Amino acid sequence: MHGRLKTIVCAALAALALLSSGCQSARELGDLVIVMGIGMDGDREEPGNIKLTAQIVLPEKISSSQDGGASSSGSEGPYYNLGSSEKNTFEAVRGYTHMVSGKLYIAHTQVFVIGSEMAREGIAPYLDFFTRAKETRPTAKIVISETTASEMLGVKPQKEMLPAIHISQLVEGQMVNSQSKEITLLDYVKAMQSTTASLIAPILRIEEKEGKQVLSVSGMAVFKEDKMVGELSGDETRGVLWVMGEIRSAVINVEIAGGIASFDVLNAKSSVSPTVSGGKVAVKIDVAASVKLAEQTCEENLATQDRIKELQALAGEAIRSEILLAYQKAASLKADVFGFGEMIHHRDKASWREIEPDWDRLFPEITLDVNAEVTIKSVGSLERPAWDKTDEE
Amino acid sequence: MLEYFRKILRVLKIKKEAERQGQAQAAPAPRDFDASLDQNLAFFRQRLGDSSDIVIKEFQIDGAGGPRCALLLIDGLVDQENVNLSILKPMMYEAGLKMKADHTGRFDIAALSREFLSAGEVKLLSTLDEALGDLFSGQTILLVDRTQEALSIGLRKWEKRGVGEPQTETVVRGPREGFTETLRVNTAMLRRKIKNANLRLETMKIGRQTNTDVCIAYIEGIVKPGLIDELKKRLDAIDTDSVLDSGYVEAYIEDAPYSIFPTVGNSERPDTIAGRLLEGRAAVIVDGSPFVLSVPAVYIEYFQSPEDYYIRTYYASVLRIIRVFSFLITILAPALYVAITTFHQELIPTKLLFTMTAGLSGVPFPALVEALIMQVMFDILKEAGIRLPKPVGSAISIVGALVIGQSAVSAGLIGPFMIIVISITAISSFVVPAQTDSLSLMRYIFLLLAGFLGGFGVIMGLLFALTYLVSLKSFGTFYLSPILPLNKQGMKDCFVRMPLWMMMKRPFTPASENDVRRGPREAFSERKGG
Numbered sequence: 001m002h003g004r005l006k007t008i009v010c011a012a013l014a015a016l017a018l019l020s021s022g023c024q025s026a027r028e029l030g031d032l033v034i035v036m037g038i039g040m041d042g043d044r045e046e047p048g049n050i051k052l053t054a055q056i057v058l059p060e061k062i063s064s065s066q067d068g069g070a071s072s073s074g075s076e077g078p079y080y081n082l083g084s085s086e087k088n089t090f091e092a093v094r095g096y097t098h099m100v101s102g103k104l105y106i107a108h109t110q111v112f113v114i115g116s117e118m119a120r121e122g123i124a125p126y127l128d129f130f131t132r133a134k135e136t137r138p139t140a141k142i143v144i145s146e147t148t149a150s151e152m153l154g155v156k157p158q159k160e161m162l163p164a165i166h167i168s169q170l171v172e173g174q175m176v177n178s179q180s181k182e183i184t185l186l187d188y189v190k191a192m193q194s195t196t197a198s199l200i201a202p203i204l205r206i207e208e209k210e211g212k213q214v215l216s217v218s219g220m221a222v223f224k225e226d227k228m229v230g231e232l233s234g235d236e237t238r239g240v241l242w243v244m245g246e247i248r249s250a251v252i253n254v255e256i257a258g259g260i261a262s263f264d265v266l267n268a269k270s271s272v273s274p275t276v277s278g279g280k281v282a283v284k285i286d287v288a289a290s291v292k293l294a295e296q297t298c299e300e301n302l303a304t305q306d307r308i309k310e311l312q313a314l315a316g317e318a319i320r321s322e323i324l325l326a327y328q329k330a331a332s333l334k335a336d337v338f339g340f341g342e343m344i345h346h347r348d349k350a351s352w353r354e355i356e357p358d359w360d361r362l363f364p365e366i367t368l369d370v371n372a373e374v375t376i377k378s379v380g381s382l383e384r385p386a387w388d389k390t391d392e393e
Numbered sequence: 394m395l396e397y398f399r400k401i402l403r404v405l406k407i408k409k410e411a412e413r414q415g416q417a418q419a420a421p422a423p424r425d426f427d428a429s430l431d432q433n434l435a436f437f438r439q440r441l442g443d444s445s446d447i448v449i450k451e452f453q454i455d456g457a458g459g460p461r462c463a464l465l466l467i468d469g470l471v472d473q474e475n476v477n478l479s480i481l482k483p484m485m486y487e488a489g490l491k492m493k494a495d496h497t498g499r500f501d502i503a504a505l506s507r508e509f510l511s512a513g514e515v516k517l518l519s520t521l522d523e524a525l526g527d528l529f530s531g532q533t534i535l536l537v538d539r540t541q542e543a544l545s546i547g548l549r550k551w552e553k554r555g556v557g558e559p560q561t562e563t564v565v566r567g568p569r570e571g572f573t574e575t576l577r578v579n580t581a582m583l584r585r586k587i588k589n590a591n592l593r594l595e596t597m598k599i600g601r602q603t604n605t606d607v608c609i610a611y612i613e614g615i616v617k618p619g620l621i622d623e624l625k626k627r628l629d630a631i632d633t634d635s636v637l638d639s640g641y642v643e644a645y646i647e648d649a650p651y652s653i654f655p656t657v658g659n660s661e662r663p664d665t666i667a668g669r670l671l672e673g674r675a676a677v678i679v680d681g682s683p684f685v686l687s688v689p690a691v692y693i694e695y696f697q698s699p700e701d702y703y704i705r706t707y708y709a710s711v712l713r714i715i716r717v718f719s720f721l722i723t724i725l726a727p728a729l730y731v732a733i734t735t736f737h738q739e740l741i742p743t744k745l746l747f748t749m750t751a752g753l754s755g756v757p758f759p760a761l762v763e764a765l766i767m768q769v770m771f772d773i774l775k776e777a778g779i780r781l782p783k784p785v786g787s788a789i790s791i792v793g794a795l796v797i798g799q800s801a802v803s804a805g806l807i808g809p810f811m812i813i814v815i816s817i818t819a820i821s822s823f824v825v826p827a828q829t830d831s832l833s834l835m836r837y838i839f840l841l842l843a844g845f846l847g848g849f850g851v852i853m854g855l856l857f858a859l860t861y862l863v864s865l866k867s868f869g870t871f872y873l874s875p876i877l878p879l880n881k882q883g884m885k886d887c888f889v890r891m892p893l894w895m896m897m898k899r900p901f902t903p904a905s906e907n908d909v910r911r912g913p914r915e916a917f918s919e920r921k922g923g
Contacts, residue, residue, distance in 0.1 A: 018845045026735040026847070028760060030753045034746065059750035078747075107739035108746060135739065165743070 032105040033096070034059070036079070037164025039149030040126055041115035043085045050118075050126050051085040052092040053150040054104060055164045062161060078161050081153050089129035107135040110168035112142050112185070113149040113204065116221065116228060124192065124226035131189055138186035141171050144221040144228065146205040155206060155213045163215075170217050171202050178241050178250040178265075179234030180217050192226065196341030196359050198330075199223040200240070203231060222335045230333045232326065239326025242287050242319055242372075243338050245270035252291065252374075254314040256307075259298025263291035263315055266377060274344045276351040279358075282367040283340055287319055292378040301384040312374045319372035331364035340366065423520040430461050430538035436521055437465060454484050454537075461538040465524075470531035472550035479511040480535065480546060502540045514547030529604060553578070559661035559683075562827070564700040571661045576606050576680035579663075583610055583676075586667040591615070594678075597628060605636035606680040610670060615899070617673045617689075623868055624675055624688060639679040639686050646677075646688070648867050653831045656867040658690035660827075665699045673899050673908075689868035693876070693887050695828045696720065701890045710889035717888060719821035723832050726821070727768060728839035728851050730814045731760045736847030755805040761844030763807055767815040768840065770797060772833065775819075875900055 039053035061078035082099060086092035096104050112130065114123055130136045145152040157166035174180040180202040191199035200220040207214050220232045220240075232240065241247050247268040253260050268289040275282050293311075296302050302311060330337045341359050345352045355362055427433050434449065441447050450464040464480065466473075487509060506515045516532075518524050524534050524543050531549035556578065559571030572579045580594050591613040599607045607628065611621055627646040636642060639659065648656040660666050661683050666676050669687045677686040696716045701709040733740050734749070741749065756763065774793040781789055801807040822832050835858070842850030865872035875883020883900035885891040899908045 018841070018850075026759070026844075027738070028753075029734045029738060029746075029750050030756065032738060032750065034750065036743075057747060059747040060754050062747045063751040105738070108743050110743070137739070 027102075027105075031102055033100045033102050035104045035106050035109050036162050037111045037113060037153055037167065038106070038109055038130075039081075039113040039115070039145075039153045040089075040118060040123075041148045041150060042118040042121065046085065049085050049087055050089055050092055051083055051150070052089065053081050053083050053113075053153055054096060055079055055081050055153050055162065056100065056104075057162060077156055077163075079163070081150065083150060089126050093129065105135070106130070106133065107137065109136065109140050110164050111171070112140060113145050113152050113167065114142065114201075115149045116144050116146055116203075117148070119144050119221060119223075119228035122226045123223075123228075127185075127188065131185060136185065138184060138189075140185050141168055142183050142185060142188055142201050143167060143171060143204045143217075144201045146203060151206065152204050152215065155215050157215070158212075167204065167215065170204075170215060174202065174217055175248050177234075178238050178247045180220055180237055181241060181246065191223070194339070194342055195356065196336050196345075196363075197339040198335035198337045199226075200232065200237070200337050222330070222333055222337055224333070224335050229335060230329070232329055232337070235322055236326040236329045239322035239324070240330070240337050242268065242323050243270055243272060243285055243326070245287075247289070251294070252315050252318050254311065254318055256302070256311065256314060257298040257300045259296060261293060261298070261302055261311060262295040263311075263374075263376070264294040266290045266292055272338075272340070272343060274340050274347070276344060276348060276355060279355065279362075280367070281340070281344070281355070281362050281365070282369065284369045285323065285371070287323070287370070287372040288375075289315075289319065289372065290375045290377045291315060293376060293380055296385060299385070299387070301388050301390075303379040303383055308376050308379075312376055315374040315376075316372040319374065320370045323370050323372075324368065327366075327368055331366075334360050334364060336363050423522050425520055426518075426524075426536075426541045426543060428539055428541055430463060430536055433521070433536050433543075434463055437525075440525060450481075452481065452485060455486070463536045465528055465534040465536070467528060467531065470549055470551050471533050472548045475512070475548045475550070476533055479548070480533065483509045483511060502537055502542050502544060505537070506544055510544070510546065512546045512548055516545040516547075518543045518545050526598070526604065530606065556582070562660065562662050562665065562699065564698065564703070567700050567703045568662070568664050570663060572663060572666075572678075572683040572685055574681050574683055576608055576678055579678050579683075579685065580608060580610070582663040583667060583670070583678075586663055587612065587670065592670070595625075599628065599631050599633070599642065600636040601632070601634050603635045603637065607636065607642060608678040608680075609675060610666075610678060611675040612670050612673075615671065615673050616675055617870075620673075620675050620688070620868060624677070628677070636679060637681065639677065639682040639684045642677055642679050643686055646686075649865055652861075652865065653834045654692070654862065654865060654872070655828075655831065656690050656865060656872065658687040658694055658827075659684045660687065661685070662699055668699065668702070669694075671899075671910075689866075689870035690872070691867065691870060691874055692862060692872050695825055697886070697890075702893065706890060706892045713888055713890055716824050719824035720828075720832070723818050723821040723825070724835045724839055725851065726814050726818045727764045727836060728843035728854075729848075730811070731764050731840060732843035732847045732851055734760045735844070749808070749810055752810055753808045756808050757805070759844075760811075761840070763811050764815070764840055764844075767797070767801075767807055767811055768818075768836065770801075771815055771819050 034057045035054045036057055037055040039055075041051045041053070043049035043051040056079060058078045058080065082096065084092045084095040084099070086095050093104055093106075112127070114126075118126070127142075130140075143152075152167070153163050155163055157163055160166035160169065171180070171182045174182060181200070183199070183201045188199060188201075191197055200222055202217050203219050203221050205216050205218065207216050218234050220237045221228045222230045222232055238247070238250060245268065247265055250265040250268075252263040252265065254263075255261075266289075268287060270285065270287045272286075273284045275284070293302065300307070302308070326337075336359070340363070341352075341356075344355070424436070427436070434451075437449070446468045448464070448466050448468050450466075451461065452464070453459040453461050462484065464476065466476065484505075503517060506517070516527075518527065518534070519542055524536075524545065527545040528534050531547075531551065532545040533548050535544040535546060537543075553575045554573050556570045556573055558569045562571075570582065572582065576596075583594070584592065589612065592610065593613050594608050594610050596606055596608045598604045609621065609624060609628070624646070628642070631642070631645045633641065633645065643655075643657045643659070644650065646657060658669070660669075666685050666687060670676060674687050674689060677688070679686070696713060698712070698716075701713065738746060758766070774790075774797070777789055777793075778786065798812060802809050802812060818836065822829055822836075825832065839851055839854050842854045844850075846853065862873050863871075863877055871878060874880055875887055880900065882896070882898045885896050886900055896910055898910060
């Protein structure tokens, strides 16, 4: 008798627990306001305000446009951009509930596009909301736009249906040329944690091509703390990436025999060893890259022992000069984009404590010792250029 | 609350009364045969009433003038032709000359059986109740005047289904015979598989009204020690009116009667049951049921098909893993779908999210309701498919397929993804056939948990189920063995099926006395080398 009563009470309690928890955080798929990209600008009319641009997906249109369904005039495409301007990000995000049918769903947000104007004033206060929100993906990308972010999100891509996805894929694709690099929200948080390391973020530009607006990514914005202080060009960016050992693929050009030889980087490794002595910092950088010959424009067959040796030396020199170029730019901005400071911090805590307050002065005065070793692994499917008619014994 | 207590009191009262009645009915004193044939026949006539299928044939040995006899048999259970040939003929025409009453005026009925009856199975009876019992199991009873004993002669023959291919556990490779409804045929099939003096078949009767023959089968020396005693204890304790199928017996002997997990195994295949006997388990064969029970049951046996042992190791192992995988799909797929679409949309790949959202536009129900509708609809169709008369079957299945597959989506009642999920769930559920009942219950439980609590609920449910399964035992064996507690021998026949020659020992703990399955390693490697 007692046992049965107990079971009934237990069952009732369990049922209550289930029912009272009642779908609190449940959201039906159909009710989601899926935001693919968020643009952030300063509000021109009301200084100090943030102007958010949310790119909201219209899923029904995506599947219907696959059947070639006609889309309405004006803003075509399966999305619409909606702006909201408030004093802070959270309020701006909540402000959308006045305009759309529910809370913004930002778990699938691919990119945060930040207007460069706002970036120069500091991004930390505006990104704080997104780094706290549990929905946000830490892998969402951060992109700095040359002009306003809302403009960037409005450029209709040719292949993709959604500008946000297009931007995100564009940034991801940069690893092929290594002239820019994708930066995620997580990278941002990591960089903010460090006292000296500078955040860099890819820059998005609008170009006119054949009468159409086309987005392009090149170079990177350099941040000091949370404020954008300058830009790295494509080559300078690559210089940084050589040092960080993050080159997966790149094109190196060298001039030889009255033409150009191009190499495709197969893989690259770097080792960086900073040393502190007598208040001076010296950094030794060794880069080892293996490449393959991708193209030559000169007539002479380059696939000979001598030429290959020469080419390897030239390519090494090219890498070295890119690194030096990058360092010069970083030094002029006093922004430690390489993270040398962090490296010293990890290896030699005692001396780091001494030089840390002085880092801004020390960083531009670092003595760099750069060595780049390049190995040509392959000359491609052809042993010699197709036009080379000499018979080989 | 008060009402509830009253109800309990009432239930308790009824229980007590039933116990009292049970005691009153139990153990009536056995009645001996009377010396007079008329007295005995009167007893039978009174007990049997005037059932039309009971035949009482009175005759005299050696025709007129000889000692009076009577045959009792049940029409339809006895081979009448054989009765004429091997009882009536010899007794009426040949026995008379020699059958003489001894000095006390009694017949030596044993001599009668020895010298005249050509029937093979003859048994001496001493009480009327025994005779009554035998009569109903198809024996022919021979009563002779002036004797206080009777003969029970086995000339049974009744219409029975032939041995056919089992309906539930079909295999591609392997024997195609399945148990039938007749106990003797079933025991014979086991005997044919295990030609060994140690195969014991002990029969008892269960069911106050039905007097059903129930047979325990085990292999002496291999069976797990203590198992038979426990099994007999539980079978003896059964006090019920009727046993119409082995399911009745199962309900009375299972370890966890409230559990949704079966703690008694069953099979329709003699090879499966023989295999289990050889592992040290025991079987319970119930007359009238082609499903033979086996104890102890372990959870992994629902993933084992007899075919696994007949095909080669690698493929058998792949099939095992696929079965485990389908098991997970069938209990979890709808739950995970509901959990992900209502709580964890961030887990859906972005592009899939668009198509899913688009597919759901216009669907009025939350995912949980949608899933419940579809699941119930499918269960209705399944049930209808089983009960339908064959000729209507195809018509209904077409309507069902159209209604579920097409119209429900185009009418905007259900999203297309739900159809996919429920279909794969339904298909997977048949991969682990012996368990369909508990699977479908679990599916509903997980579905509700997912609908209310999301992924958290599913995880809690899994943890609870696991904890519960770990605590279950079947006849002293852990339900999750050989996984928990880990048993190396058993693991060879768990998620993978190791080659038969690697399974050196029987898989159960505690091991039986004779736990070595095959010859010593040396002998085997010699053969392999040769």
